[in-house]
Amino acid sequence: MMMMMMMQRLRRSEEFIRFGFTSLINLRPNKNSVSRSLSGFVNHYDTKGKLFESKNGNHYNTELHHRCLGKNLGMLQQYKCFGSSSASQIERNPLFSSLDSKDVSYFKEILGDKNVVEDEERLETANTDWMQKYKGSSKLMLLPKNTEEVSQILQYCDSRRLAVVPQGGNTGLVGGSVPVFDEVIINVGLMNKVLAFDEVSGVLVCEAGCILENLATFLDTKGFIMPLDLGAKGSCHIGGNVSTNAGGLRLIRYGSLHGTVLGLEAVTANGNVLDMLGTLRKDNTGYDLKHLFIGSEGSLGIVTKVSILTQPKLSSVNLAFIACKDYLSCQKILVEAKRNLGEILSAFEFLDSNSMDLVLNHLDGVRNPVSSTENFYILIETTGSDETNDREKLEAFLLKSLEKGLVSDGVIAQDINQASSFWRIREGITEALQKAGAVYKYDLSLPVEEIYNIVNDLRGRLGDLANVMGYGHLGDGNLHLNISAANYNDKLLGLIEPYVYEWTSKHRGSISAEHGLGVMKANEIFYSKSPETVAIMASIKKLLDPKGILNPYKVLPHSLISH
Numbered sequence: 136m137m138m139m140m141m142m143q144r145l146r147r148s149e150e151f152i153r154f155g156f157t158s159l160i161n162l163r164p165n166k167n168s169v170s171r172s173l174s175g176f177v178n179h180y181d182t183k184g185k186l187f188e189s190k191n192g193n194h195y196n197t198e199l200h201h202r203c204l205g206k207n208l209g210m211l212q213q214y215k216c217f218g219s220s221s222a223s224q225i226e227r228n229p230l231f232s233s234l235d236s237k238d239v240s241y242f243k244e245i246l247g248d249k250n251v252v253e254d255e256e257r258l259e260t261a262n263t264d265w266m267q268k269y270k271g272s273s274k275l276m277l278l279p280k281n282t283e284e285v286s287q288i289l290q291y292c293d294s295r296r297l298a299v300v301p302q303g304g305n306t307g308l309v310g311g312s313v314p315v316f317d318e319v320i321i322n323v324g325l326m327n328k329v330l331a332f333d334e335v336s337g338v339l340v341c342e343a344g345c346i347l348e349n350l351a352t353f354l355d356t357k358g359f360i361m362p363l364d365l366g367a368k369g370s371c372h373i374g375g376n377v378s379t380n381a382g383g384l385r386l387i388r389y390g391s392l393h394g395t396v397l398g399l400e401a402v403t404a405n406g407n408v409l410d411m412l413g414t415l416r417k418d419n420t421g422y423d424l425k426h427l428f429i430g431s432e433g434s435l436g437i438v439t440k441v442s443i444l445t446q447p448k449l450s451s452v453n454l455a456f457i458a459c460k461d462y463l464s465c466q467k468i469l470v471e472a473k474r475n476l477g478e479i480l481s482a483f484e485f486l487d488s489n490s491m492d493l494v495l496n497h498l499d500g501v502r503n504p505v506s507s508t509e510n511f512y513i514l515i516e517t518t519g520s521d522e523t524n525d526r527e528k529l530e531a532f533l534l535k536s537l538e539k540g541l542v543s544d545g546v547i548a549q550d551i552n553q554a555s556s557f558w559r560i561r562e563g564i565t566e567a568l569q570k571a572g573a574v575y576k577y578d579l580s581l582p583v584e585e586i587y588n589i590v591n592d593l594r595g596r597l598g599d600l601a602n603v604m605g606y607g608h609l610g611d612g613n614l615h616l617n618i619s620a621a622n623y624n625d626k627l628l629g630l631i632e633p634y635v636y637e638w639t640s641k642h643r644g645s646i647s648a649e650h651g652l653g654v655m656k657a658n659e660i661f662y663s664k665s666p667e668t669v670a671i672m673a674s675i676k677k678l679l680d681p682k683g684i685l686n687p688y689k690v691l692p693h694s695l696i697s698h
């Protein structure tokens with residue numbers, strides 16, 4: 136009887152089988168990649184940088200309090216905050232100058248009037264992050280067209296001690312891309328040219344302002360793909376990706392940007408142009424300084440050019456959407472998938488039923504592809520070059536998982552539209568969370584066997600106060616822990632933080648797997664890095680940016696960099 140049921144399921148999955156040669160690129164829908172939340176939660180900083188009011192009119196206590204992290208970490212300050220960040224109560228560094236009309240005239244001289252933005256509406260957008268959680272009050276955005284202009288801007292800002300925020304597509308999720316106060320915004324969006332592509336090596340050289348999706352479209356015509364892909368691809372820039380060391384959906388296959396970025400050009404605070412734009416796979420001549428700029432979130436320099444290793448576009452892509460009863464099964468499927476699909480596995484993503492319900496409730500036109508409602512769902516993508524073999528492999532894998540009772544239901548997409556609709560569920564969670572109201576976002580690296588324990592723990596801890604969701608890049612040990620509530624409130628925040636950070640630290644995880652620290656977690660770095668390591672980071676910051684003008688209040692604890 137059991138075997139008959141399995142065969143029926145397999146037959147059903149055969150109805151959904153592969154989507155062939157043309158399906159390789161653009162499997163993931165674009166329409167959700169640029170959308171902006173309309174949920175309307177905006178933090179307002181007063182002149183001291185306190186978060187004092189949300190757009191929906193609630194007021195928040197910004198009282199200072201402390202916590203002790205024990206012997207090694209010492210006493211750290213934590214500020215009570217609105218939303219999911221410790222960004223409240225930052226004092227504007229009084230050493231920074233304030234913008235005056237002479238500054239604006241100088242920038243107009245070097246950039247031309249139209250690339251010096253003072254228009255209120257455009258500034259409102261540039262001052263506000265994607266989540267509408269962080270909002271600065273910059274009066275100026277500069278749009279350089281080339282490295283030389285970036286260099287001139289920084290040289291001037293450094294001499295005047297004017298603080299700046301490098302900005303890319305402004306899709307960051309930790310408040311790193313927007314000013315905290317009146318920092319000048321430097322957006323490299325006009326620097327968007329592909330400079331070279333080598334069809335033999337697959338090395339792409341481009342300017343930092345290229346939108347990720349445009350690069351993917353360009354490469355498609357050449358028969359290649361980018362080594363990274365993420366839900367924000369329609370807006371995010373490659374320079375922003377490099378500066379955040381973005382992970383995304385393909386990391387399991389192609390590794391992190393520390394491996395695929397072969398070189399870059401960056402401009403340091405004093406306007407020095409560092410040419411590290413190599414295109415070699417191997418180059419062991421001294422310290423590999425480009426790595427300092429990968430993931431430093433605009434705190435050490437502005438990335439102006441990137442050289443990146445792309446991958447040949449292969450002819451066979453398959454995508455399965457499966458349902459599982461429990462987390463242990465998800466974990467076992469991951470282990471089996473690595474063993475059995477190893478050379479073709481290109482994505483392994485998961486979401487829990489709370490995430491699925493949220494997407495179904497808040498996004499139009501989405502439906503659960505499997506007929507049964509389960510506790511967990513997994514997307515398994517394979518990418519290879521042997522149509523028949525790859526498909527058979529995936530089907531055999533799914534059948535085996537069914538037989539073992541690890542999978543309770545599943546389908547394989549039969550065309551691009553179906554594949555896109557599967558990806559829409561996974562990639563749409565971020566947008567659905569925004570629509571649902573207040574969201575406290577955590578982005579954790581944890582041992583895979585621990586990943587879902589923190590979700591369960593938090594559910595127990597928060598009870599009816601909030602909806603706790605777990606999803607993410609399971610194949611990379613990266614959980615996106617999100618807590619959704621009708622409104623931001625201090626009681627809830629007090630139950631979440633520092634609990635989540637302490638839990639993560641106790642399990643030797645990272646409090647930022649891929650989104651970075653930004654302003655949200657600048658003061659929390661000690662949960663994942665030792666004081667000695669952070670002290671060296673602060674020295675590097677001091678060396679490259681002695682006046683601290685580059686993205687102040689971000690990445691490193693304020694106490695270490697605000698003088």
Ligand code: FAD
Nearest residue numbers: 303304305306307311366372374375376381382383433438
């Ligand atoms: P911004 O948001 O503009 O900036 C991010 C940081 O980089 C800031 O600190 C900024 O100062 C700095 N910066 C930007 N450009 C430069 C530059 N040229 N030089 C120096 N510093 C610079 N992230 C992931 O890792 N994986 C995901 O799967 C993922 N999915 C997402 C899905 C959605 C729907 C959204 C909204 C976001 C997602 N993100 C994800 C987060 C975000 O898209 C990434 O961090 C992305 O890399 C940011 O790129 P950006 O161009 O928008 O940078």
Ligand code: MLT
Nearest residue numbers: 366561562564565607615
């Ligand atoms: C994702 O994987 O969906 C992104 O990192 C965005 C998020 O965490 O919501």
Ligand code: ZN
Nearest residue numbers: 383608615649
């Ligand atoms: Zn992610």
